[in-house]
Amino acid sequence: MGTVDTPSRARPLPLAIVLVIAYVIVFPNRAGHEIVVRAAWSTSIGLPSRLTGSSAVVHGFRLGDAFGYVDPSGILLRLEAVFHDVAFDDGHYANYSKGSEAIVVRSWDGGITASLRGSRWPLLLDRTPDALMMFAPDLLGFGEFAMDGTARWDRELGSLITCYAAFPEAVAGGLPRCVVGTLDGTVRIIGRDGADLLRVDSAGSRIAGSYGCAVSDDGRLVALFLGLDPQRLVMLNRADGTYRELWSRDMAQEVRSERIAVFSGDSRYLLIETGDGIDVREARGRRTWSVACGGALYAVATVGAEVVAETRQEDGSGELTVLVLPDLVVGRADVGVIAEGGRYLAGYDGYVLHGSAGHIGRLDVLRL
Amino acid sequence: MKTAFVAAISACLVCAPAGAYDWPVSVPTVVATFGQGVGGRFGYGVSIVGGGTEVRPIAGGEVVFAYDPARRSASVPRGPGAQVVIEHVERVRSVYSHLAPSTVTRLAVVSGSTAIGSIGDSGTALGPTLGLQVLDLETRSFLNPLMVLPLLRDAQPPVVVRTLIRRAEAMLELGKVGSATPGNAEILVEAYDLREDVPYRWRLVPYSFTVSVNGRQTLSVVFESRRYDEARLLVGAGRTAASVLRDAWLFSLGEIQLQLGETHLQLLVRDYAGNESSREYFLSIKG
Numbered sequence: 001m002g003t004v005d006t007p008s009r010a011r012p013l014p015l016a017i018v019l020v021i022a023y024v025i026v027f028p029n030r031a032g033h034e035i036v037v038r039a040a041w042s043t044s045i046g047l048p049s050r051l052t053g054s055s056a057v058v059h060g061f062r063l064g065d066a067f068g069y070v071d072p073s074g075i076l077l078r079l080e081a082v083f084h085d086v087a088f089d090d091g092h093y094a095n096y097s098k099g100s101e102a103i104v105v106r107s108w109d110g111g112i113t114a115s116l117r118g119s120r121w122p123l124l125l126d127r128t129p130d131a132l133m134m135f136a137p138d139l140l141g142f143g144e145f146a147m148d149g150t151a152r153w154d155r156e157l158g159s160l161i162t163c164y165a166a167f168p169e170a171v172a173g174g175l176p177r178c179v180v181g182t183l184d185g186t187v188r189i190i191g192r193d194g195a196d197l198l199r200v201d202s203a204g205s206r207i208a209g210s211y212g213c214a215v216s217d218d219g220r221l222v223a224l225f226l227g228l229d230p231q232r233l234v235m236l237n238r239a240d241g242t243y244r245e246l247w248s249r250d251m252a253q254e255v256r257s258e259r260i261a262v263f264s265g266d267s268r269y270l271l272i273e274t275g276d277g278i279d280v281r282e283a284r285g286r287r288t289w290s291v292a293c294g295g296a297l298y299a300v301a302t303v304g305a306e307v308v309a310e311t312r313q314e315d316g317s318g319e320l321t322v323l324v325l326p327d328l329v330v331g332r333a334d335v336g337v338i339a340e341g342g343r344y345l346a347g348y349d350g351y352v353l354h355g356s357a358g359h360i361g362r363l364d365v366l367r368l
Numbered sequence: 369m370k371t372a373f374v375a376a377i378s379a380c381l382v383c384a385p386a387g388a389y390d391w392p393v394s395v396p397t398v399v400a401t402f403g404q405g406v407g408g409r410f411g412y413g414v415s416i417v418g419g420g421t422e423v424r425p426i427a428g429g430e431v432v433f434a435y436d437p438a439r440r441s442a443s444v445p446r447g448p449g450a451q452v453v454i455e456h457v458e459r460v461r462s463v464y465s466h467l468a469p470s471t472v473t474r475l476a477v478v479s480g481s482t483a484i485g486s487i488g489d490s491g492t493a494l495g496p497t498l499g500l501q502v503l504d505l506e507t508r509s510f511l512n513p514l515m516v517l518p519l520l521r522d523a524q525p526p527v528v529v530r531t532l533i534r535r536a537e538a539m540l541e542l543g544k545v546g547s548a549t550p551g552n553a554e555i556l557v558e559a560y561d562l563r564e565d566v567p568y569r570w571r572l573v574p575y576s577f578t579v580s581v582n583g584r585q586t587l588s589v590v591f592e593s594r595r596y597d598e599a600r601l602l603v604g605a606g607r608t609a610a611s612v613l614r615d616a617w618l619f620s621l622g623e624i625q626l627q628l629g630e631t632h633l634q635l636l637v638r639d640y641a642g643n644e645s646s647r648e649y650f651l652s653i654k655g
Contacts, residue, residue, distance in 0.1 A: 085445060098492055121445035121492075137447035137492040138409060158508075160453070160463070162433060164443045183433060183453060183461075184505070207432050207455060208505070213443075228432060256476060257434050258442060299441060312439075 034368040035306065037322050037331040040351065041074035042361030053077050058108050060088040063355040064342040067093065069108045070353070070360060078108060087122040087132070094122045094132070105132065105147060114147035125166060133178070135161065144177065144194065153194025159184040163225075163258045165215045174241075175219040181210025187224050189236075189243055198243050200234065202227030212259035216267040221283050223270050225251070225259045233272070235283065246284065265302045265347075269325050271309075273297040278309055280326040289327035294319035301347030303365045308352045310335075310345050318343065318356060322365060389426040389456075389516050390480060392464065392500060393418055393487070396520065397565055399497070401640070402512035403573040403591045403613065410613065411573075412501050412510040412594065413463070419496025421487045423464055426502070426517065428479040429456040436472035437490065448499060449491025452484045459506050460516075465499035466491050509593040514575070514640045522564045525643040526574045529558040529617070531635055533626075542633065542649040550628050550653050555579055555587060555621045556614060561639040572639075577621050580634040587622040626653045 045066050055071035067086045068079035083097040092113055094105045103122050105114040116122075120134035120142075131152065135142040139161045143154030159182035167175040176197050181187040185208030189198040202208045205227020212225040222236040222243060230250040237246040253274050260273035263283065272279040277293040278300070295311035298318070302308075307323040315337070322331035335343075335356045344355030351364045397417050405411035433453040435446060448465035450472050455461045468488025478484055487498045502511040514520070531542040534554040560571035579587035589612055614620050633649040 087445065098494055121447055123445055135444050135447065136409060138405075138412065139444065139447055140412075142444075160433075160448070161444055184508075207430065209432055211433075256431055257436075257440055260441075296439075 035322075035324055035330045036364070036366040036368055038364045038366065040362040040364050042359045043070070043074055043076055044359050045076075045079060045355070046358070047079060047081050051076055051078055054109065058090060059346065059348070059353055060090050060093060060108065061344045061346065061353055061355055061360055062086060062088065063344050063358070063360060067095070068360075072348075072351075072362070074362060076360075078110065085121070087124045089124045092124055094124065096121065103134070114149070116145055116147075116149040118149075123164075125169065133164075133166075142180070155190070155194055157182050157186075157188075159186065162210045163187075163213045165213045165222075167215050167219045168217055179213045179215060179222055179224070181213050181224065181226075183209060185209050185227060187213060187226065189222065198236075200224060200226065200236075202232070205230055205232065211255060211257070212261050214261040214263055214270065216263040216283070217265055218267050221246075221263060221267055221270075223261055223263070223283075225255070225261065228254055228256065231255070233281075235270070237284075247286075249281075260297050260300060262300045262302060262307075264307065264325055265304055271300055271302075271307060277311070278307075278323070280323075282326075287326075291321070291323060291327050291329060293321045294332070298343065299345040301345045301352045303347045303350060303352055304367070306330075306365045306367070308345065308347065308354070308363065308365065310343065310354075320354065320363070322363075389462075389502075389518075390424075391517055392416070392423050392426055392462075392498065393421050398514075398520065398563065398572065399566060399570050401514060401561070401572045401591070402510075405613075410594070414500050414513045416487070416498040416500060417496060418487050418498070419489070420468070421498075422483045423467065423485045423487060423498055424481060425452075425454045425456075425464075425478050425484055426462050426480075426500075426513075427456045428477075428482075429454040429462075430477050431473065431475060431484075432461065434472050434474070436467075436469055438469040439472075447492045449493060450485065450488060451491075454478065454484070455505075459504070460511075461503040461505060463499070463501040463503065465501075466493035466497055504593070507593075511593045512591055515592060519641065520563070520565070522639075522641045523643065524562045524564050524639075525645045526559055526561045526637040526639050528635065528637055528645050528647055529560075531633075531647055531649065532556040532558075535626075542651070543647070546650070547652040547654055548626055550626050550655060552623050553626050554623050555633075556618055557621060557635060557637070558618045559637050559645070560617045571617060574637050575640045576636075576638045577619060578636040578638075579621055579624070580636075581624055582632050583634075586624055589619065589621050626651070628653050628655060 045063055047066055053075055058069045060069050065082050067082055069077045083095050086095045092105055094103050096103055103116045107113055123133040131144055131146050134145050141156040144152040162183050163181040165179045176189050177192050178190050185202030187200045187210050188196050191197045207228035214223045220238040224234045226232050231254040232248050234248040235246045236243040262271045270281045270283050278291045280289045293311040295313040298312045299310040309321045312318050317337050318335040320333040324330055346353045351362050354361055398414050399417050400415035432455045435451045450467040450469050452464045467485035471486040473484040487496050489496050500513050502513045504511050533540050561574045576590040631651045631653055635647045637645045
């Protein structure tokens with residue numbers, strides 16, 4: 001665990017150690033704006049580290065066997081070794097080992113927030129400081145727990161959880177808590193009290209299963225991937241306080257794992273993993289665009305109307321693609337060979353944090 | 369008796385003719401059986417040791433779900449680790465957990481001889497262990513893998529540590545007490561199974577417990593399968609797993625009615641190979 005000493009400052013620009021090409025791309029998009037992608041800073045991650053400092057805004061990250069917090073200007077504020085895995089958001093973390101009998105939740109600066117007994121593994125609810133989700137080690141059940149350890153609700157689903165997405169916390173209007181899909185092809189929208197608000201199944205497909213889910217930032221749209229042969233994409237829309245099917249499509253490519261799918265920040269588009277890139281679909285319409293990327297999609301981060309996608313080739317090399325929705329590629333960057341688990345991507349307002357090969361950095365995506 | 373019992377178990381291969389499924393590793397060393405869980409949770413499958421050992425499916429089929437942390441991120445903390453799920457004919461699925469990352473198959477269809485991964489320690493596994501579960505989609509049940517896979521022979525009978533009856537808050541150990549008062553009494557047994565092929569004293573959950581009172585079978589708990597939407601063992605008694613597994617190796621078999629007079633209790637504990645351990649107790653029930 002890092003201790004207080006001196007701040008670690010970011011170097012102004014990487015010398016292509018991590019981002020092989022740190023370049024500025026200027027492209028006019030359809031609306032006439034220029035998009036500038038700029039590597040703002042990069043800092044190396046090396047344990048052990050002695051750090052200090054504080055900031056009003058901090059961003060959590062995980063990179064291989066390390067995790068920590070950095071401020072938007074690149075000052076590394078905290079760096080720790082991961083025990084077995086770590087659940088974190090931009091304010092708290094829970095670093096836990098395999099045989100943990102208790103989960104300790106700490107604020108980003110290390111102060112203990114809560115200690116919860118039990119052998120479950122945590123998932124922090126983003127920007128919800130008073131509760132977290134805890135998943136059974138066999139993934140047959142999960143629940144929402146308050147920070148004092150009491151279960152607000154606890155469900156046994158009887159089938160392996162294959163996908164999960166949380167509804168945004170800050171949106172008013174009594175949104176549900178989460179969407180969860182299980183191996184038997186059932187997807188549940190679960191309310192704040194833990195009860196099912198809606199159940200959808202993969203009837204109509206030869207093989208039952210749930211293969212991914214996503215919730216839009218406004219909480220009004222839910223995308224589900226159900227079944228095999230065919231694998232269907234079902235879009236649910238919130239109307240009159242309930243969710244109903246808006247449309248469904250059979251997927252041309254089937255994915256037999258949890259499929260990456262992310263709504264754009266404005267909820268207009270759904271970005272979907274394909275074998276060699278991304279499909280961009282209108283969330284409420286019928287149009288689809290295919291964007292070829294270098295390799296299989298590994299992570300997607302939205303930055304306003306722009307998207308940064310990380311892909312991975314078979315040889316382990318990675319590439320970042322910057323995309324102006326729906327299909328205008330405005331930049332690509334080779335990020336070198338990615339070690340197992342040694343990558344990170346998260347989107348913020350106007351920039352992404354990207355980690356690879358022992359470095360964490362910031363890419364600004366600017367609309368001029 | 370033992371031969372007949374083994375034949376009965378073989379005849380109970382659910383949803384497949386005898387011999388349709390085979391062990392996923394060449395030499396299966398089972399270190400946890402159906403019912404034996406971690407952290408107080410019911411174990412829905414078996415655990416097999418053998419770090420690095422190649423894993424094959426119990427039968428050919430279609431890969432319906434796979435997760436490899438070396439290639440994919442996940443939306444939840446995945447305790448089962450690297451995992452493959454295969455669907456076989458007659459809507460039976462097998463689940464392989466804690467595989468070594470980077471070894472998970474990318475195939476969509478596999479035969480019984482296809483390597484689908486290697487035994488690893490991903491997820492919650494504290495050592496190299498394969499977790500194997502078998503699901504029956506028609507009955508929505510977790511099947512005991514030992515009921516559908518070829519019999520693992522061993523000659524070691526289960527160990528019965530003690531048998532207890534609980535009356536109100538009092539716990540009496542049978543064999544050390546000779547009398548009791550009439551009324552309802554819960555029967556609890558502390559017992560475990562051992563196997564010869566595990567070179568250390570590794571406890572396993574036995575296959576079944578039976579209690580006969582005055583010659584009539586009264587209580588029975590059989591670790592056969594478990595419906596996953598009703599949270600109960602398929603023993604015909606409608607009991608939940610939590611009500612059976614009271615503590616590590618302490619099993620509640622149910623309640624009997626103690627009536628005035630002499631009572632003869634017979635306990636029979638069986639393992640999957642048909643080995644039996646029995647105990648007899650005589651109680652005077654006095655008002």
